[in-house]
Amino acid sequence: MQGREFDIIRNYFAGLGAAAASRGVALGVGDDAAILEVSPGYQLVAAVDTLVAGVHFPPQAAGDAVARRALRVNLSDMAAMGARPRWFTLALTLADTDTAWLEAFSRGLALDAESYGCALVGGDTTRGPLTVSIQILGEVEPGRSLTRAGAEVGDLVYVTGELGAAAAALDYLADTTQAEQRRALLDRYYLPTPRVAEGLQLRDLASAAIDISDGLLADVGHIAEASRVGVRLDARMLPLFPGLTEISGERQALRWALTGGDDYELCFTVPSDKQPDLQRLIDSGDIGATAVGEIVAGRGIECLDQQGRAITPEQLGNRTGYQHF
Amino acid sequence: MQGREFDIIRNYFAGLGAAAASRGVALGVGDDAAILEVSPGYQLVAAVDTLVAGVHFPPQAAGDAVARRALRVNLSDMAAMGARPRWFTLALTLADTDTAWLEAFSRGLALDAESYGCALVGGDTTRGPLTVSIQILGEVEPGRSLTRAGAEVGDLVYVTGELGAAAAALDYLADTTQAEQRRALLDRYYLPTPRVAEGLQLRDLASAAIDISDGLLADVGHIAEASRVGVRLDARMLPLFPGLTEISGERQALRWALTGGDDYELCFTVPSDKQPDLQRLIDSGDIGATAVGEIVAGRGIECLDQQGRAITPEQLGNRTGYQHF
Numbered sequence: 001m002q003g004r005e006f007d008i009i010r011n012y013f014a015g016l017g018a019a020a021a022s023r024g025v026a027l028g029v030g031d032d033a034a035i036l037e038v039s040p041g042y043q044l045v046a047a048v049d050t051l052v053a054g055v056h057f058p059p060q061a062a063g064d065a066v067a068r069r070a071l072r073v074n075l076s077d078m079a080a081m082g083a084r085p086r087w088f089t090l091a092l093t094l095a096d097t098d099t100a101w102l103e104a105f106s107r108g109l110a111l112d113a114e115s116y117g118c119a120l121v122g123g124d125t126t127r128g129p130l131t132v133s134i135q136i137l138g139e140v141e142p143g144r145s146l147t148r149a150g151a152e153v154g155d156l157v158y159v160t161g162e163l164g165a166a167a168a169a170l171d172y173l174a175d176t177t178q179a180e181q182r183r184a185l186l187d188r189y190y191l192p193t194p195r196v197a198e199g200l201q202l203r204d205l206a207s208a209a210i211d212i213s214d215g216l217l218a219d220v221g222h223i224a225e226a227s228r229v230g231v232r233l234d235a236r237m238l239p240l241f242p243g244l245t246e247i248s249g250e251r252q253a254l255r256w257a258l259t260g261g262d263d264y265e266l267c268f269t270v271p272s273d274k275q276p277d278l279q280r281l282i283d284s285g286d287i288g289a290t291a292v293g294e295i296v297a298g299r300g301i302e303c304l305d306q307q308g309r310a311i312t313p314e315q316l317g318n319r320t321g322y323q324h325f
Numbered sequence: 326m327q328g329r330e331f332d333i334i335r336n337y338f339a340g341l342g343a344a345a346a347s348r349g350v351a352l353g354v355g356d357d358a359a360i361l362e363v364s365p366g367y368q369l370v371a372a373v374d375t376l377v378a379g380v381h382f383p384p385q386a387a388g389d390a391v392a393r394r395a396l397r398v399n400l401s402d403m404a405a406m407g408a409r410p411r412w413f414t415l416a417l418t419l420a421d422t423d424t425a426w427l428e429a430f431s432r433g434l435a436l437d438a439e440s441y442g443c444a445l446v447g448g449d450t451t452r453g454p455l456t457v458s459i460q461i462l463g464e465v466e467p468g469r470s471l472t473r474a475g476a477e478v479g480d481l482v483y484v485t486g487e488l489g490a491a492a493a494a495l496d497y498l499a500d501t502t503q504a505e506q507r508r509a510l511l512d513r514y515y516l517p518t519p520r521v522a523e524g525l526q527l528r529d530l531a532s533a534a535i536d537i538s539d540g541l542l543a544d545v546g547h548i549a550e551a552s553r554v555g556v557r558l559d560a561r562m563l564p565l566f567p568g569l570t571e572i573s574g575e576r577q578a579l580r581w582a583l584t585g586g587d588d589y590e591l592c593f594t595v596p597s598d599k600q601p602d603l604q605r606l607i608d609s610g611d612i613g614a615t616a617v618g619e620i621v622a623g624r625g626i627e628c629l630d631q632q633g634r635a636i637t638p639e640q641l642g643n644r645t646g647y648q649h650f
Contacts, residue, residue: 026467032406032536040365048414048447052454081356083358091460131418145360
């Protein structure tokens with residue numbers, strides 16, 4: 001634990017007093033390490049995700065937006081595992097000490113930590129190019145976690161929420177003429193909704209799950225690969241973010257939904273005997289999810305377009321997912 | 326888990342097969358998160374430390390040196406808690422894809438992970454200015470962890486190993502005339518020895534502990550503050566790194582040992598009734614440690630110089646520890 005800047009962050013957390021979130025914290029921020037109590041009989045779930053200024057967000061982005069997005073993409077990893085988020089550590093590299101930015105960052109982080117019941121337990125603040133790395137820790141009962149492996153032929157493929165908005169926000173940044181639409185899309189980019197509650201509900205229903213960070217085609221491809229199966233998607237069933245088609249036509253909306261990253265919805269598969277249970281959760285409004293395809297024999301991903309024909313790579317602009325490099 | 330670069334790192338780990346280290350890994354690298362089994366009845370210990378090129382190491386530093394130092398400074402946090410390191414995640418930000426550098430990085434990381442029985446369980450590779458952030462996870466029995474609080478008046482203050490070499494290496498970098506001495510010092514800087522075994526042995530002996538990352542004065546100050554006591558150090562007892570005095574005189578050697586960071590030795594306190602047990606460990610060679618002072622009533626740090634007079638801030642060049650900002 002180093003750096004005077006970290007005191008600002010710590011003070012905001014202390015100020016908001018995330019009491020509910022700090023259960024299981026035997027020793028928090030301020031020593032050489034935190035001491036945590038994993039619930040007896042539970043497994044520990046650990047992930048890390050980094051956001052770099054100029055790569056994952058514009059350098060001029062507001063502090064609270066950066067903090068919340070950094071925590072939410074990590075929470076999304078917990079959701080994809082069916083894990084309950086508990087704690088996180090923060091490695092924050094700052095180019096300079098902009099107190100207003102840092103206070104906004106701290107407020108945003110505290111807000112989402114409180115909302116999602118996840119406590120900051122340690123951190124390191126260093127001088128350098130603006131980078132936010134969060135390591136998140138959660139819990140899951142043995143045998144109930146969701147992984148990418150486990151999908152079987154005949155399972156239906158679902159996604160939560162709506163797709164395409166985050167990718168549209170990126171493409172749309174250049175167009176400054178339609179301020180209102182732009183704001184709705186940017187909100188989806190900066191403030192994705194990690195599907196933590198949905199992940200917990202899916203623990204006994206889904207055969208496989210992943211969060212959509214690189215685009216639906218790429219991420220459902222990870223399920224197919226890990227499960228050694230094929231996938232057939234139907235673009236007519238895709239839950240497009242409202243207004244996407246109006247913004248720039250059907251083909252572009254489809255591209256955004258299939259190949260755009262950063263939506264952080266869940267993609268999951270459900271065997272036929274569990275589909276009635278899922279349908280009850282959907283009908284009661286507990287889960288917002290849409291069937292978009294099915295698991296098939298073989299390998300690879302096929303996607304039918306609006307006319308029921310297989311989509312070609314050319315139709316997607318040869319993009320099959322966000323390449324981080 | 327993202328980034329093609331990470332595959333190189335993963336392959337090196339798979340290649341070396343850190344089988345002993347991967348105990349407790351129910352699901353390792355390759356899904357949205359790792360699933361880990363904390364030993365029943367143990368507490369989880371978590372810390373994070375970041376190294377930034379140009380701040381914590383020269384941009385041209387070799388990949389293996391950077392990787393090993395990054396892991397070792399984190400292992401040192403486990404040592405300071407009396408915890409057994411188990412797992413770690415890696416957030417690696419790279420400016421470009423230098424395969425040779427990355428392979429050296431991976432080899433170095435694998436080497437130390439194997440040596441210290443600590444498994445890589447997850448990571449994120451992003452594009453940006455070279456930054457290495459490691460989050461380390463360990464275990465400790467409830468009630469046996471070492472913290473900064475707990476030192477009491479009359480306890481003796483000890484340090485492991487020898488002090489001053491890492492700080493000398495930094496000051497010494499400008500002097501290119503004495504290659505051999507320089508190499509020994511640089512080795513201490515890049516390859517500090519995390520005192521993990523010592524930390525485990527000290528669990529039932531030490532009343533407080535910290536690792537020396539910011540300099541002895543600054544770090545023993547953290548013990549004093551957390552324990553609400555004062556400290557009196559005696560510079561005549563300091564275990565200086567061999568040759569330091571010869572390099573640039575007694576006063577400079579003392580400055581390096583007292584205010585130089587990066588030694589990553591442990592500083593710990595032992596009550597009088599436990600000192601015979603500690604002495605037995607020292608006599609048998611199980612722990613290399615030296616008494617350097619005592620805990621006194623009051624607040625603050627006093628340090629006697631070679632003539633038994635209180636050292637003034639001026640003698641230390643007004644430095645009381647490495648400020649990261």
